[in-house]
Amino acid sequence: MDATPPVPRLPRTIDEAGLRHALPMAAAVEALRAALRDGPDPEADPPRTIVPVEHGQLLLMPAHRSRYAGVKVATVAPDNPAAGLPRIQGQYLLFDAATLTPVALLDGIALTTVRTSAVSALAADLLAVAGAGRLVVFGTGPQARGHLEALRAVRPLTHVTVVGRTSARVERFVAAARRVTGLTVEAGDPSAVATADLVACCTTARTPLFDGALLPPHATVTAVGSHERGSREVDGATVLGSTVVVESRAAAAREAGDLIPELESGRLAPEALVTLADLAAGAASADPDRPRLFKSVGMAWEDLAVAGAAYEAV
Structure with a gap:
C-alpha cells in the first residue's frame, strides 16, 4: 500500500x-x-x-x-x-x-520598514564619521521613526532635528522621540542640514527637500523615499557634490529619481556610482572631503x- x-x-x-x-x-x-x-x-x-x-x-x-x-x-x-x-x-x-x-x-x-531603515544604517555605518551625533530627519511617518531607531544602532546620536510639512505631526513625532530615546529632539527647518552629521530623507516628496550647497563636507545623507523616476528628495547640488552610493547601478538607473536627471544628462557617469557591496567589501571608498549620499530604491535581496x-x- x-x-x-x-x-x-x-x-x-x-x-x-x-x-x-x-x-x-x-x-x-x-x-x-x-x-x-x-x-x-x-x-x-x-x-x-x-x-x-x-x-x-x-x-x-x-x-x-x-x-x-x-x-x-x-x-x-x-x-x-x-x-x-x-x-x-x-x-x-x-x-x-x-x-x-x-x-x-x-x-x-x-x-519593508525594518529592511529600509536597516540598509540605510548599514550604509551610514560604512560612510558616516565615527562620532556622528547630529541627525536631521525629513518626515514623520514609519520610515522616519525606523531611521531614528536604526541610525542610533550604528552611531552615537545626541541631537535630532525633525522637519515635516505638518506642524502637528512634527510635534507628535518630537514628543514621542524624546520619550523613547531620551535624546535632544526638536522641530526645525531644512537649513538644519548645515550642521548635520547625518541626514535621513524619509518622505514622498516630488521636489528636493533642502539646498545641497548647505551640507558640510563630512555629512552623510540617506534618501529612501521612493523608487519612482519622477520623485526627488535631494537636489543636483547634493548629487553632484557627493560620493554617491547605490544598492545596484542597474536599479538606480531604472528607479532612482534623485539620480536619473544627472545620469541621463551625462553630468553623473554610471561608473562614478559606488555600490554598497563594493563599499562593504572594501573594494571602494568615499571621498572624505565631500558629503556622502546613499540613494536607496529598496531591493528584493x-x-x-x-x-x-x-x-x-x-
Missing part, C-alpha cells in the same frame, strides 16, 4: 510585533551585511515588477539566495490615507530554497535577507 503523503504544514505567521521581537534593528543591519558578504551580487536581482491598477499599483519583488526564496506582494494606493487606510500594504511569503515549501508569511510593511533572519530567530 502506498504511504500517505505528508500533510504540508502551514507557513509560520510573523506579524509586526513578532518581527521586531525576533530581529532587533542591530540584528537586521548584520543580516544585510552578511547578505552582501555571502550572497550573489545585487546587480543580479530581478527587477521590481510594477503593475498599474485602477487605484494605484501592484508591486512584486521576488528573490532567491542559498537557503531561501521569497516574494513580496505590495500595493500602493495614494488615496488610502484620506480614508484612514495605509498608503502601502502587503505580505511577504518565504520559501525553503531546497524544496520551495512555504515556511513563513510575514507582515510585508513591517518588513534585502527583503529576503531580513525575512530569512527573522524566521530563523523566531
Whole structure:
C-alpha cells in the first residue's frame, strides 16, 4: 500500500510585533551585511515588477539566495490615507530554497520598514564619521521613526532635528522621540542640514527637500523615499557634490529619481556610482572631503535577507 503523503504544514505567521521581537534593528543591519558578504551580487536581482491598477499599483519583488526564496506582494494606493487606510500594504511569503515549501508569511510593511531603515544604517555605518551625533530627519511617518531607531544602532546620536510639512505631526513625532530615546529632539527647518552629521530623507516628496550647497563636507545623507523616476528628495547640488552610493547601478538607473536627471544628462557617469557591496567589501571608498549620499530604491535581496533572519530567530 502506498504511504500517505505528508500533510504540508502551514507557513509560520510573523506579524509586526513578532518581527521586531525576533530581529532587533542591530540584528537586521548584520543580516544585510552578511547578505552582501555571502550572497550573489545585487546587480543580479530581478527587477521590481510594477503593475498599474485602477487605484494605484501592484508591486512584486521576488528573490532567491542559498537557503531561501521569497516574494513580496505590495500595493500602493495614494488615496488610502484620506480614508484612514495605509498608503502601502502587503505580505511577504518565504520559501525553503531546497524544496520551495512555504515556511513563513510575514507582515510585508513591517518588513519593508525594518529592511529600509536597516540598509540605510548599514550604509551610514560604512560612510558616516565615527562620532556622528547630529541627525536631521525629513518626515514623520514609519520610515522616519525606523531611521531614528536604526541610525542610533550604528552611531552615537545626541541631537535630532525633525522637519515635516505638518506642524502637528512634527510635534507628535518630537514628543514621542524624546520619550523613547531620551535624546535632544526638536522641530526645525531644512537649513538644519548645515550642521548635520547625518541626514535621513524619509518622505514622498516630488521636489528636493533642502539646498545641497548647505551640507558640510563630512555629512552623510540617506534618501529612501521612493523608487519612482519622477520623485526627488535631494537636489543636483547634493548629487553632484557627493560620493554617491547605490544598492545596484542597474536599479538606480531604472528607479532612482534623485539620480536619473544627472545620469541621463551625462553630468553623473554610471561608473562614478559606488555600490554598497563594493563599499562593504572594501573594494571602494568615499571621498572624505565631500558629503556622502546613499540613494536607496529598496531591493528584493534585502527583503529576503531580513525575512530569512527573522524566521530563523523566531
